[in-house]
Amino acid sequence: MPVFYFAGDSITASNRLWMPGxxxxxDGYVSLIAAQLRKKFPExxxxxxxxxxxSVAALIRHLRRDTAWETADFxxxxxxxxNVGIAMNTGVSLKAQDFPQQYEELLSVLVRRTRSFSETAPGRAPAQRPVSADVPSESPSVPQPCTHDFSEMMPGRAPARILAVGPFLFPQPQEYAGWxxxxxxxxxxxAETAAEAGVPFLPVQESLNNAARRQGYSAITTDGIxxxxxxxxxxxxLLLPHYDV
Incomplete structure (x- = not known):
């Protein structure tokens, strides 16, 4: 019975806290992926x-409190x-936010539990470069270093398959063109940080914007974000092919 864990911001949340019952x-991409995968794995x-x-820092703090991801296969x-919004709205650049260090710490938190298993698990060679995100033509504050030894939390468990997905934005409304x-x-x-960590990285900015240009921005985005x-x-x-269970 595979376990799937999705983490992120409002794109991932997609009203999950506002849908009683x-x-x-x-009601977003997570529920759509779940609906497809349950056809093969009902349980x-x-x-x-x-x-x-x-932001990345907020997600790190959450992962230190949550335990569900420790049991995940994906x-x-x-x-x-x-983080991009902070840079553009406050003038605090990604570098000044320590964004590279924060993202490295985020992936480290996720990888550390599984790293000790990665050399022995069959067929689990880590990717070292971004994976493709081509769309079919017919498709419409600095966190402190983590001191937990995540590799000991689930002894004997196979490594989780981690997929890092890039950010995206649309140049409409016009104010976002400068972003x-x-x-x-x-x-x-x-992408560079994920490659160093041995985590597959999926860039989606170009694919989503190409689709928006073909179909019209209002067909793909409600507000540019x-x-x-x-x-x-x-x-x-774009994500479904990477869950090859």
């Missing part, structure tokens, strides 16, 4: 741990756009 997965367990407004992290260089900077930092139902379907489509 729901399954806690929200699979899914956790959505997206929180509106989360961990997906989609984060970063709120694009910082989004690209964040994506580069994250968040996704429409069609946008969430597209993001789910």
């Amino acid at each position: 729901g399954d806690g997965l929200g 699979a367990v899914f956790y959505n741990r997206g929180f509106d407004g989360f 961990i997906t992290v989609q984060i970063g756009i709120n 694009m260089p910082v989004v690209a900077q964040a994506e580069t930092i994250m 968040h996704l429409t139902p069609a946008g969430h379907r597209l993001l789910a489509q």
Whole structure:
């Protein structure tokens, strides 16, 4: 019975805390992925741990309190756009936010539990470069170093498959056009950091924007940051091939 854990900001949360009586997965890409994977694995367990407004530092603090991810077979992290927003709205650059160090610490927290198993688990060679995110043509404050030994939390457990997903933004409304260089900077930092950590990195900025240019921005994004139902379907489509269970 595979366990899937999704962490991130409001893109991942997608109203999960505002849907009484729901399954806690929200109404975005996480719920769409779960619906597809449950066709093959009806008893699979899914956790959505997206929180509106989360930065990388906030996500690290959450992971130190949460325990659900320790049992996960697949961990997906989609984060970063709120750090870009801080840079653009306050003038505190990604470097001044210690964004590279924070993202390195985030991946370290996730990898540390599984690192001791990675050399012995069959077929688990880590990726060293960004993975492809091509869209089919027909598709619409600095955290302190972690002192926990995560490798001892689940002794004997196979390594979790971690997927790091890049941030994205759309140049409409027009005010976000000036944010694009910082989004690209964040994506580069994250891709390089993920490669050093041996974690696959999926860039989605170009794919989502290409789709928006073809279909119209209002078809993919509600406000330049968040996704429409069609946008969430597209993001789910990009991620699904990476859950090869």
